[in-house]
Amino acid sequence: MVLAARREELLKELARELEGRGAQALAVRCDITQAADVERLAREAEAHFGAVDVLINNAGIGLFGPVEALSEEQLRQVFELNFFALVRVTQAVLPLLRKRPGGQIVNVSSVLGHRGLPLLGGYCAAKAAVNALTESLRAELAAEGLSVLLVSPGFTETEFRQTRLHAQGWQQNAPPLKQMSAEEVAAAMVKASRRHRRDTVLTLPGRLMVLANRLVPGLFDVAARRMLHRMAKRPEP
């Protein structure tokens, strides 16, 4: 396994844990918004393992606030990590995926990539871009025997809500939904990967949301507006 993120100490700790379980793990400090870091990541992966079997594009960041209040800088930051960095890593790793048959790319989107919700427009738009790109890439690579999967987690207990960006003065109270653990999401991703499942939407509310949006989009607008506005803390007047 090649583990890539910015916090090297955590990566090394995880690599040690994985090696204790018999895996070969390489920790590479890498900011995927930086082209030079991503090139080095691909070089190190190739030097250690020769090829890549599965690429998991997981890094992402949230953004909360009404579209009207989102700064261009925040929107660019969200697209930079969720979308552009995903493309950058995919392009850098594709030659390594082609070195062995049956390579796979797993793009981590969100249930919010399937439907724009009020106060989450910037994040929803970035994940919707990931969804569209995933479909294009899947069709482009199919003839080479490479598969491209989309996994869309729902509400998950991670550091996501601590790192999320907020429009000036806006905050979100914790939604009254049951969260999946990161381990449960990881297990679902492994299952999707083994079964080559092209599209995996996680959590019951997530699946219901995708379905309700398809069947009764107008009604879903009203329900989403009520729910999101109840959870929002607005800027002081």
Ligand SMILES: NC(=O)c1ccc[n+]([C@@H]2O[C@H](COP(=O)([O-])OP(=O)(O)OC[C@H]3O[C@@H](n4cnc5c(N)ncnc54)[C@H](OP(=O)(O)O)[C@@H]3O)[C@@H](O)[C@H]2O)c1
């Ligand atoms: N949590 C949820 O409720 C939820 C729901 C739906 C979808 N998702 C999606 O699930 C994915 C994982 O999110 P999470 O919930 O695990 O969030 P998280 O706890 O904030 O984790 C984000 C991960 O991305 C890494 N990362 C962030 N910026 C990076 C950068 N510039 N370069 C390299 N690595 C970077 C972080 O490591 P470093 O900080 O060390 O770099 C961390 O490992 C994201 O795509 C997110 O959009 C999350």
